Amino acid sequence: MKLKLLALAAIVLAPALLFGWPQPGEQAPSVYIADTAYVSHLIPDEYRGNVILLNFWQST
Structure with a gap:
């Protein structure tokens, strides 16, 4: 169960972590x-x- 929740959290949060912050110099x-x-x-x-x-x- 914990592994499923961790996988779900990773899938949901990955786009925010990749695209949510400004890039260096921006x-x-x-x-x-x-x-x-x-x-x-x-x-x-x-x-x-x-x-x-x-x-x-x-x-x-």
């Missing part, structure tokens, strides 16, 4: 991200030329 796609004040920012277009630090956390 620009990453833009993403909208909301800040703590719920204001949307377009990353990287609004911050081109600057260093961006994204901090992901979960509080419970």
Whole structure:
């Protein structure tokens, strides 16, 4: 059973792994991200030329 699930996962995830990421030298796609004040920012277009630090956390 585990082998079947592993094979299914490999078949489903293989195209995403092969075609999902930008190639070397290719620009990453833009993403909208909301800040703590719920204001949307377009990353990287609004911050081109600057260093961006994204901090992901979960509080419970």
